[in-house]
Amino acid sequence: MAAVGERMDRMAGMEEVAGRSLWQAAWGRLLANRAAVVSLFVLGIIAVMALLAPWLSPHPYDEVYWERIQAPPDFANFHWFGTDGNGRDLFVRTLYGARVSLMVGILATGVSLLIGVSYGAIAGYVGGRTDSIMMRIVDIMYSLPFMFFVILLMVLFGRNIFLIFIALGAVEWLTMARIVRGQTLSIKHKEYIEAAHAAGVSNRVIVFRHIVPNVLGPVIVYVTLTVPQVILTESFISFLGLGVQEPLTSWGVLISEGAKQMESAPWMLIFPATFLAITLFCFNFIGDGLRDALDPKDR
Amino acid sequence: MFSYTFRRLLVAIPTMFVIVTVAFFMIRMAPGGPFDLERALPPEIEKNVLRAYNLDQPLWKQYVDYVGGVVQGDFGPSYKYRDFTVAELIGSGFPASFQLGFTAIVIALVFGVGFGSFAALRQNSGLDHAVMAVSMTGIAIPNFVMAPLLTLVFGVYLSLLPVAGWGDGALINKILPITALALPQLAYIARLTRGSMVETLNANFVRTARAKGLRERIVIVRHTLKGAMLPVVSYLGPATAQILTGSVVIETIFDIPGIGRYFVQGALNRDYTLVLGVMITLATLIIVLNLIVDLVYGLLDPKVRYD
Numbered sequence: 134m135a136a137v138g139e140r141m142d143r144m145a146g147m148e149e150v151a152g153r154s155l156w157q158a159a160w161g162r163l164l165a166n167r168a169a170v171v172s173l174f175v176l177g178i179i180a181v182m183a184l185l186a187p188w189l190s191p192h193p194y195d196e197v198y199w200e201r202i203q204a205p206p207d208f209a210n211f212h213w214f215g216t217d218g219n220g221r222d223l224f225v226r227t228l229y230g231a232r233v234s235l236m237v238g239i240l241a242t243g244v245s246l247l248i249g250v251s252y253g254a255i256a257g258y259v260g261g262r263t264d265s266i267m268m269r270i271v272d273i274m275y276s277l278p279f280m281f282f283v284i285l286l287m288v289l290f291g292r293n294i295f296l297i298f299i300a301l302g303a304v305e306w307l308t309m310a311r312i313v314r315g316q317t318l319s320i321k322h323k324e325y326i327e328a329a330h331a332a333g334v335s336n337r338v339i340v341f342r343h344i345v346p347n348v349l350g351p352v353i354v355y356v357t358l359t360v361p362q363v364i365l366t367e368s369f370i371s372f373l374g375l376g377v378q379e380p381l382t383s384w385g386v387l388i389s390e391g392a393k394q395m396e397s398a399p400w401m402l403i404f405p406a407t408f409l410a411i412t413l414f415c416f417n418f419i420g421d422g423l424r425d426a427l428d429p430k431d432r
Numbered sequence: 433m434f435s436y437t438f439r440r441l442l443v444a445i446p447t448m449f450v451i452v453t454v455a456f457f458m459i460r461m462a463p464g465g466p467f468d469l470e471r472a473l474p475p476e477i478e479k480n481v482l483r484a485y486n487l488d489q490p491l492w493k494q495y496v497d498y499v500g501g502v503v504q505g506d507f508g509p510s511y512k513y514r515d516f517t518v519a520e521l522i523g524s525g526f527p528a529s530f531q532l533g534f535t536a537i538v539i540a541l542v543f544g545v546g547f548g549s550f551a552a553l554r555q556n557s558g559l560d561h562a563v564m565a566v567s568m569t570g571i572a573i574p575n576f577v578m579a580p581l582l583t584l585v586f587g588v589y590l591s592l593l594p595v596a597g598w599g600d601g602a603l604i605n606k607i608l609p610i611t612a613l614a615l616p617q618l619a620y621i622a623r624l625t626r627g628s629m630v631e632t633l634n635a636n637f638v639r640t641a642r643a644k645g646l647r648e649r650i651v652i653v654r655h656t657l658k659g660a661m662l663p664v665v666s667y668l669g670p671a672t673a674q675i676l677t678g679s680v681v682i683e684t685i686f687d688i689p690g691i692g693r694y695f696v697q698g699a700l701n702r703d704y705t706l707v708l709g710v711m712i713t714l715a716t717l718i719i720v721l722n723l724i725v726d727l728v729y730g731l732l733d734p735k736v737r738y739d
Binding site: 166168265268269272273275276277278280281282284285288307308311312314315316318319320322323350351353354355357358361362365385388389391392395396402406409410413414417421424425428 | 440443447450451454455458459461462463556561564565568571572573574576577580581584619620623624626627628630631634662663665666667669670671673695696699707711714715718719722725729733735736737
């Protein structure tokens with residue numbers, strides 16, 4: 134008996150260690166993925182450039198140069214990316230736009246991840262009437278016009294950049310919840326879940342310890358798709374006059390302004406669009422790397 | 433499965449009711465009205481206009497009237513497009529939006545699943561990255577840039593295709609808008625397929641299928657792909673509903689008489705009945721498509737059961 138007890142203790146101890154090392158192991162495996170490491174590095178550079186924007190260019194982001202309106206890239210005057218339709222330096226504006234866009238992208242996606250994953254996992258796991266009601270609520274929210282939701286938030290709380298995060302996160306979690314629920318429906322009858330049940334593990338722990346980690350694959354992939362979508366939706370809200378306010382800007386706003394001048398001033402489109410595209414590819418490779426690193430079957 | 437479908441269709445009625453109710457009051461809470469102009473109307477004219485559309489009634493009365501109308505298939509008159517009822521506007525615009533959206537989603541599905549599986553089977557190789565990079569252009573270049581770019585290249589420089597217009601639904605007019613609609617969807621589907629395939633390729637049932645000595649093609653198509661489609665199908669439900677109700681960007685740029693523009697224009701003009709009408713169309717599609725998605729889960733994965 135004593136030996137059994139001792140072994141049980143040892144097993145309990147082992148479980149602790151294994152639980153902690155899941156993320157350490159994943160991190161180690163992520164660092165072994167070259168595409169992911171390069172992407173992390175590039176994304177880091179963009180973030181640092183965005184933070185250091187005021188010191189990287191001699192031009193303030195809101196200074197209007199009347200003599201150089203819509204000027205092409207020009208190294209003599211330090212307009213590396215040219216100027217926009219109001220004669221403001223595009224390089225520094227692209228970096229300021231990065232601040233808003235990266236923040237909106239990451240925070241709104243974070244909100245949608247948190248709500249979507251817990252909502253979907255609970256609905257799928259509990260099933261039956263709870264699932265039915267929770268998913269009908271999702272159907273309802275899908276159908277409501279997003280724009281009125283944004284307008285109402287603005288009316289109730291005034292114009293506020295954090296509201297954009299909330300509004301976008303509150304819309305983007307719906308598809309996430311449906312994807313997670315679909316996966317949960319599939320894995321909830323698997324042997325390890327039944328084993329956890331038989332061992333008397335509580336429902337809460339089953340959902341967050343056994344189900345959520347096993348649906349992370351599609352979740353991570355969808356997260357990497359949500360980030361660009363949020364960044365672009367922000368430009369639509371700003372276009373309605375509800376998002377970032379002039380003279381502040383974001384990539385979405387810069388790109389939609391550039392798209393209008395595509396033929397006469399292509400640099401106004403190319404530079405912010407390139408930044409967005411690079412960021413997006415970085416998120417994708419990091420996402421793929423994370424997915425591989427977290428997959429226990431794929432070693 | 434039959435009784436499950438039947439119950440879901442029954443639940444659709446109260447769901448629809450909640451959607452109409454919430455949306456009705458939400459839209460009314462937004463500031464502004466359909467007849468607000470730069471310069472205010474003289475009070476007596478404004479009063480007459482409001483009375484003509486029953487907007488002078490108390491809100492609850494308007495709500496009861498509206499729901500009563502909807503139940504009988506009457507969506508009311510549009511406030512902005514005078515002389516047209518909402519039903520007429522949607523009836524005339526929906527076919528165009530539906531044709532474009534449906535073709536686009538089918539194309540996106542075929543190529544997206546194709547590219548995604550191709551990449552997954554060559555995980556982390558150069559070809560994998562190349563194929564995914566190509567399919568990601570649909571997201572990397574947003575549609576409000578892609579659409580003018582396509583018209584510029586194929587319409588203006590190469591003069592191969594018409595720049596815009598519907599041309600009574602001629603195929604040649606549909607190529608560019610369908611491409612612009614399909615590209616982002618293709619990117620989403622390709623990425624979801626790849627991620628899910630990579631995971632499924634390591635699953636025990638795939639190993640079993642290989643161990644049984646099945647031909648590789650059958651292992652991939654019948655076992656792996658089928659198992660990997662779950663997240664794609666989840667995504668497809670709402671995505672299809674949204675694409676079928678039109679895209680304001682694509683319809684504006686290509687000048688297509690669809691219903692996508694009505695949603696945004698209606699919202700900006702506070703054309704209450706028009707917004708609600710488009711919304712009811714969208715809601716119906718979402719409810720039906722999500723029901724189909726849930727039924728397809730059961731076909732793809734025998735572990736999914738509904739009681």
